[in-house]
Amino acid sequence: MTAALASQGYGFLTGPGWNLVADARYMLGFAFMRNAFAAGTASALVAGLVGYFVVLRASSFAAHAISHIGFAGAAGAVLLGVNPVLGVGVLSLTASVGMGLLGRRLRGRDVVIGLVMAASLGLGYLFISLYTGNATDAYAVLFGQIFGITTGAVQITVLTSVVVLALLAAGYRPLLFASLDEEVAEARGIRVGAVGLGFMVLLALAVSEAVQVSGVLLIFALLVAPGAIAGRVFRRPAAALALSAGLAVLITWASLALAFYTPYPVSFYVTSLAFVLYLGARAMTGRAGLGRRLSAAVRPSREPSADTGPPATVRL
Amino acid sequence: MTGVPVIGATGLASGYRGRTVWSGAGFSVADGEFLTVLGPNGAGKSTLLRMILGLLRPAAGTLRVFGEPPLRGNPAIGYVPQRRALDPDLGVRAADMVGLGVDGHRWGVGVSPAKRRERADAVSHALASVGAAPLAGRAVGRLSGGEQQRLQLAQALVARPRLLLLDEPLASLDLRSQQEVSQLVADLRAEYGFTVVLVTHDINPVLAVTDRVMYIAGGGVSVGRPADVITSASLSRLYQAEVEVLTDSRGRLFVVGLDAETAHPHSPRGARS
Numbered sequence: 364m365t366a367a368l369a370s371q372g373y374g375f376l377t378g379p380g381w382n383l384v385a386d387a388r389y390m391l392g393f394a395f396m397r398n399a400f401a402a403g404t405a406s407a408l409v410a411g412l413v414g415y416f417v418v419l420r421a422s423s424f425a426a427h428a429i430s431h432i433g434f435a436g437a438a439g440a441v442l443l444g445v446n447p448v449l450g451v452g453v454l455s456l457t458a459s460v461g462m463g464l465l466g467r468r469l470r471g472r473d474v475v476i477g478l479v480m481a482a483s484l485g486l487g488y489l490f491i492s493l494y495t496g497n498a499t500d501a502y503a504v505l506f507g508q509i510f511g512i513t514t515g516a517v518q519i520t521v522l523t524s525v526v527v528l529a530l531l532a533a534g535y536r537p538l539l540f541a542s543l544d545e546e547v548a549e550a551r552g553i554r555v556g557a558v559g560l561g562f563m564v565l566l567a568l569a570v571s572e573a574v575q576v577s578g579v580l581l582i583f584a585l586l587v588a589p590g591a592i593a594g595r596v597f598r599r600p601a602a603a604l605a606l607s608a609g610l611a612v613l614i615t616w617a618s619l620a621l622a623f624y625t626p627y628p629v630s631f632y633v634t635s636l637a638f639v640l641y642l643g644a645r646a647m648t649g650r651a652g653l654g655r656r657l658s659a660a661v662r663p664s665r666e667p668s669a670d671t672g673p674p675a676t677v678r679l
Numbered sequence: 680m681t682g683v684p685v686i687g688a689t690g691l692a693s694g695y696r697g698r699t700v701w702s703g704a705g706f707s708v709a710d711g712e713f714l715t716v717l718g719p720n721g722a723g724k725s726t727l728l729r730m731i732l733g734l735l736r737p738a739a740g741t742l743r744v745f746g747e748p749p750l751r752g753n754p755a756i757g758y759v760p761q762r763r764a765l766d767p768d769l770g771v772r773a774a775d776m777v778g779l780g781v782d783g784h785r786w787g788v789g790v791s792p793a794k795r796r797e798r799a800d801a802v803s804h805a806l807a808s809v810g811a812a813p814l815a816g817r818a819v820g821r822l823s824g825g826e827q828q829r830l831q832l833a834q835a836l837v838a839r840p841r842l843l844l845l846d847e848p849l850a851s852l853d854l855r856s857q858q859e860v861s862q863l864v865a866d867l868r869a870e871y872g873f874t875v876v877l878v879t880h881d882i883n884p885v886l887a888v889t890d891r892v893m894y895i896a897g898g899g900v901s902v903g904r905p906a907d908v909i910t911s912a913s914l915s916r917l918y919q920a921e922v923e924v925l926t927d928s929r930g931r932l933f934v935v936g937l938d939a940e941t942a943h944p945h946s947p948r949g950a951r952s
Binding site for chain 2: 419421532533534535536537539540543544546547548549550551552553594595597598599600603
């Protein structure tokens with residue numbers, strides 16, 4: 364871990380040469396950067412795709428809660444000396460299956476989910492305070508530590524992504540149908556309960572992967588923001604999914620590169636980029652959005668401007 | 680009419696967790712018929728639709744759909760559930776929503792170009808037949824309630840059903856829209872030749888287009904022509920209470936004599952005025 368932290372400074376000390384190809388080649392010359400890019404890309408792809416469905420199904424609070432419940436698992440794993448991501452995986456899977464079994468009854472259960480989430484965070488805090496060793500591992504789970512990822516963890520992350528992508532592709536149409544129109548989907552023979560449960564499992568896997576990049580606390584940036592942006596920009600689900608995955612990957616790549624060449628952490632860049640992009644998408648696509656106003660301004664207006672009131676007073 | 684009835688029921692009862700909602704329903708719906716299911720809220724009208732869809736087992740009796748026991752996911756049945764407000768931020772295209780009616784229940788992503796063309800043709804035809812062709816590229820969340828309902832209809836039609844089930848399609852519409860929707864369903868029946876089962880709590884907008892009515896109330900079911908079922912004597916028997924059916928100058932029917940808990944007035948608007 365300390366080696367990885369120290370290595371973070373390499374790029375910062377040399378600085379970018381503003382030759383993108385040379386800079387990328389230099390950056391990827393480091394094994395820890397190759398690992399970070401491999402795991403980051405795999406996690407971001409899954410986060411972007413699953414995230415679009417999270418937005419469609421209006422279950423972003425569930426996603427948030429699953430990651431926080433996963434924190435207790437991570438802290439417990441640190442205490443036991445096991446890989447924290449494994450702990451996140453176990454507890455977030457348990458939580459998501461529990462929520463999935465509630466099915467439709469999940470709606471309006473924000474208080475219960477929130478309380479379980481708070482209890483889990485408290486439990487995680489207890490585990491951390493019981494842990495006598497270095498707290499960096501727990502800290503890494505809260506805010507992400509992709510630069511510290513081991514080659515073994517990269518392999519597991521990539522493998523998990525392949526499994527999630529395959530399952531998403533196989534269940535794409537029923538999942539979309541059940542997410543958009545549950546009642547009709549059920550009438551058409553789709554087992555909406557099973558689809559919902561399956562989706563929660565995919566969500567738990569996506570959360571466990573994304574936690575490595577953004578951390579438990581900042582998971583929204585990677586898991587929800589790209590899907591929310593894509594849903595505003597594109598009306599075709601397939602196009603929106605592609606954009607969501609693409610944005611998640613781009614945000615991750617840009618953040619990794621920025622963090623390599625500056626002394627600031629990856630997840631700070633992930634959240635900032637996601638937030639700025641979301642604001643941009645809102646401004647361009649909103650009801651009174653910039654995009655609409657711009658296209659209206661470009662169109663020549665038939666009537667002369669009615670705005671002939673007294674000139675505005677300029678206040679100094 | 681000829682052949683097997685589209686829906687046949689004998690001694691049918693509805694209920695869950697050991698509680699019977701209604702029982703003793705025996706009826707059959709002929710091919711191409713328009714049946715309107717009436718009754719107060721909570722009488723078990725939607726439950727009947729769920730049984731026909733194979734999503735709920737009859738508590739007693741037998742139910743046959745196209746001569747077979749109800750089959751979950753039967754592609755010959757189109758279903759328009761009670762409308763709910765869609766999230767206004769739902770930015771999915773209307774055409775994609777309707778397209779789910781074609782192949783949304785299939786596994787996989789669906790990439791075959793021939794199938795996609797077929798699907799696009801079916802979607803634009805269905806949208807055109809409900810008069811919603813201009814909505815194809817719009818985001819569903821931004822459409823009005825009436826427009827969303829036309830999409831639901833198109834989504835049900837796109838799979839070419841032989842039986843169309845509509846749950847409260849007239850709820851929360853103004854009188855004019857209620858008549859428009861009823862007429863649209865009647866026109867579509869003529870064009871596509873399917874059988875219609877439409878659930879509503881107000882008979883008046885469908886009086887001109889329905890063949891028969893099924894009245895579910897007081898735990899019992901009564902089926903027949905509107906003129907036979909919606910009478911003071913028939914409904915008093917069903918409700919086991921003194922009920923009177925009044926006809927206004929334009930032929931609209933009003934059921935009176937029920938307190939608010941036991942029944943819903945046939946026309947809340949009429950009842951208030």
